[in-house]
Amino acid sequence: MRVAGVDGVPTGWVVCLLSGTGRSRRVTWEVVPDAGAVLVVTAGCDAVAVDIPLALPSGGARREAELLAAARLGRARSSLFPTPPAAVLAATSYADACAAAQQVTGKKISLQTWYIVPKIREFQRVTLPDTVVEAHPELSYRTLAPTVDFASKKTARGAGQRIAAVSSWLDPAAALGDLPPAARLDDVLDALACAWTAERVARGTADHLGPDTTATGRPTAIAV
Numbered sequence: 001m002r003v004a005g006v007d008g009v010p011t012g013w014v015v016c017l018l019s020g021t022g023r024s025r026r027v028t029w030e031v032v033p034d035a036g037a038v039l040v041v042t043a044g045c046d047a048v049a050v051d052i053p054l055a056l057p058s059g060g061a062r063r064e065a066e067l068l069a070a071a072r073l074g075r076a077r078s079s080l081f082p083t084p085p086a087a088v089l090a091a092t093s094y095a096d097a098c099a100a101a102q103q104v105t106g107k108k109i110s111l112q113t114w115y116i117v118p119k120i121r122e123f124q125r126v127t128l129p130d131t132v133v134e135a136h137p138e139l140s141y142r143t144l145a146p147t148v149d150f151a152s153k154k155t156a157r158g159a160g161q162r163i164a165a166v167s168s169w170l171d172p173a174a175a176l177g178d179l180p181p182a183a184r185l186d187d188v189l190d191a192l193a194c195a196w197t198a199e200r201v202a203r204g205t206a207d208h209l210g211p212d213t214t215a216t217g218r219p220t221a222i223a224v
Helices: 035-041 064-079 086-090 094-105 111-124 137-144 156-166 172-176 185-203
Strands: 002-009 012-019 026-032 047-050 132-135
Touching (some): 012 185, 064 137, 137 156, 156 185
Parallel strands (some): 002 047, 047 132
Antiparallel strands (some): 002 012, 012 026
């Protein structure tokens, strides 16, 4: 089995490539510049889980997948940014994006959402193979270790909790022993959580929150 987890970094995307099973799983890392390069390095994978919205809401209502994911996240629901409507992708400034969103949804988008709009654009421009699914790292960690009260992933305590959580699944020393310099620790841990979800997708044991695809065939569910 070969799967991948993908998370955004300032220079592009960090990709966690995982092969094998059990404690002997082999983990390798890549940092690539764009969504097209992600598809190249993950070609042949049984499943690829990406921490980015792969489908956009068609109107003013929030995606069903996000509502279900937010309910599961509970107090951590703030880590799940609402997916902006498609009109926002054409905006060239935060002010324009807010105006476009307000016209469709009645609400402006957050600055944090605006920062990920370029990443959303990238994945809207590529044709996705059936193996690619949307994932959310915080949802993955809370499913992997449901009794843990996770601190922020940007703190030492939060990073330690996430490393401890994956230790029940693989050897974290082997997985994190040779990380790419272009990736931050919290991004790497997010990609690793996405790889955990991708393995569940490949095994057929993942939960898929929300409808599976849009009318045009793009995946809309969030896998965990």
